[in-house]
Amino acid sequence: MQTFPLFMSLQGRRVLVVGGTEAAARKVELLLSAGAQVTLIADTVVGEIAQLIDEARISWAGRAFYNEDLAGVSLVVVASDDESLQARVSLAAQSRCLPVNVVDRPKLSSFIMPAIVDRAPITIAISTGGAAPALARRLRAEIERAMPAAIGRLARFAEVFRAQVRRTLEQPRARRRFWDRVFEGRIGEMALAGDEIGARRELIRLLDGARTEAPTVGMVHLVGAGPGDPDLLTMKAHRLLQRADVVVYDRLVSTEVLAMTRRDAERIYVGKRRGNHSLPQDEINARLVALACAGKSVVRLKGGDPFVFGRGGEEIEALAHAGIAVEVVPGVTAALGCAASAGIPLTHRDHAQTCVFVTGHRKEGTLDLDWPMLARPRQTVVIYMGVEALPTIASQLVAHGLPASTPVALIENGTTDRERRVVGTLATIERQAMRIRLEGPTLCLVGEVVGLALAQSGGPQSAESKDSEFQFESRVGL
Known part of the structure; x- marks a missing residue:
């Protein structure tokens, strides 16, 4: 922020x-x-300001500004076209630690006056930090269209019962679930x-029932977080993140997606860095079971x-064995998201009739894949978690028949603002990856479709081009 x-x-x-x-x-x-x-401090006034003064709704000093005018005020707004006056009032106010806003001059302001949606007592404020006020106004208009005009009535209704609900339901989680049922159900309508x-009448009946409800x-919801861009979350995933008591996540979940969780939800990081699993899978399973047994709504964000390749099946098995209800919410897998972001078609009528997903994660130091199958022509091979095993992958694919000139793309942090891409061949990609030092979650794509994307964008097409020609960073087009 x-x-x-x-x-x-x-x-x-x-x-x-x-002004x-x-x-x-x-x-x-x-x-x-x-x-x-x-x-109001102003030598002269026009239009609506003059009317407000005539109606005695504001007091007016028809003179220039003096520093002494700041005594006893809580807030200062400067709406004058005089730039020297803008700077003088801003400096004087901030020297007294008074919040000051200079209209359309964010650098002179200590606070921004946002675009406002007023549904008293509900107030929604939208700010672009002074960068694009017109955009803030547009967002305000969209929110006003989407929000019921009577939503403030619902807030006032809830206020009447707030203290009673707090006395009746001591646990914050129980209160939150109660209010969710109120706002989303018949009572809210x-x-x-x-x-x-x-x-x-209905709320009192619901509260009486909640008082005697047994724990x-x-x-547990196994929720696909997608490849990183929060806009690629499903609507159901977003809704569950807003309701969860606990969110269990690992390194593959982007910070942007994690920020979509409810502010007061507990967040538990379970590690799983490449080659360094800070929490074994059995312990993750046990943690999920324990959280659910404690009565919590859990989102396992993957x-x-x-x-x-998310080991969701193992977690479902452990939860089912413990008698815990579980729901799976699909997500956009990295292969689809990263390929789309990079403009690489996974299949193509002339170049790739098959697409194969495999994992490059080593188990006990070995990488046992069906190399003859992966080296077939006219297919795209998508390798998850393959950077560490890249030397083996490249050499084995060449050894089993793929030309060393076969295009390869590495996409790190795909679909996010931190996305980096490295494009080369089976012969060059290992050296290029070492030079770039990819650290984030990285997807590897092998096949003619990578070269096709280069050709269509006017990028380098020759397998003999210098390594530097194949490096594309910060989400630039292939």
Whole structure:
């Protein structure tokens, strides 16, 4: 975050606005709606500002700004076109540790006035950190269209029962589940529709039942996190991340996807770095069982898809043996996401009629794959976790019949802003990978389709080209 979002109470507090422009009028209207007592400093005023003064909604000092005007105020807004005045007021306010906003001058501001969706008591603020106010306004319009106009009524309804629910349900998890049932079910619909009497009756009945509910065993969801881009999460995966009590994740889950979890959810990292599994699989299984037995809703977040080299089958087996309910939520596997991001077709009518997924992860120091099958022509081979075994993979594919000039692509942190790509051949890729020092999750693609992507984009096509010509970083097109 470039700026930290806060909601500040201005009820009955003095706010100073400097400038008599139309922009000042818009800011004053917002401040008045928040209950502020506004004092305006401006030599002259126009339009709406003049009307606000005539209606005695704000006080006006028709003169220049003095530093003494800052005494006793809680907030300062500068809406003047005078650049020297903007700088002077900003410096004076910040020297007194007063929050100050200079309209359209983020570098002179200590806070940003966001675009606001007002559904009192619900307030949604959107900010681009001053980079693109027009975009913030567009986002506000989209949210306003999507949000029911009466959503504030639902918040006020819940406020009436908040203390009673807290007294009745001592555990935060129980309260959270209770309110989820209220907002997502019939009670919430009745409150939104204005049937407050009926909604109160149903809520009291639900609360009485929740008081005597026996503790239940939790559930585990094996959720595919996709290749890294949070926009590739399924809607169901996002919904479960927002509801989970605990999220168990490993290195293959991107920070962007992990950020989609509910803020107060417990996060448990279970390691699994390449060649250094900080937590053995048996212990991960046991941890999942223990969390569910404690009554928690658990999301086991796995990179890509849980059933594509993700050992999801082993975790389901352990959970089923312990009598724990489990659900699998598919994700976009790395092969599909990374290939699409790099513009590499996994199949092509003229070049690859078959696509094979294999793992390059060594077990007990060996890599036992069906090399003759993998070296067949007119197919694409996608190798997960293959960087460490790259020398073996390249040499074995060549030894079993693939030309040394066969194109190869390595895609690190695919689909994210940290994506890096290295494209070469079976003869050169090992040396190139050593030079680049790939550290993140990396996918290896072998086949004519890699060269096809190069040819279509005008990139290097010759297998004899220098290594440096094959290196493409930071999500540039192949």
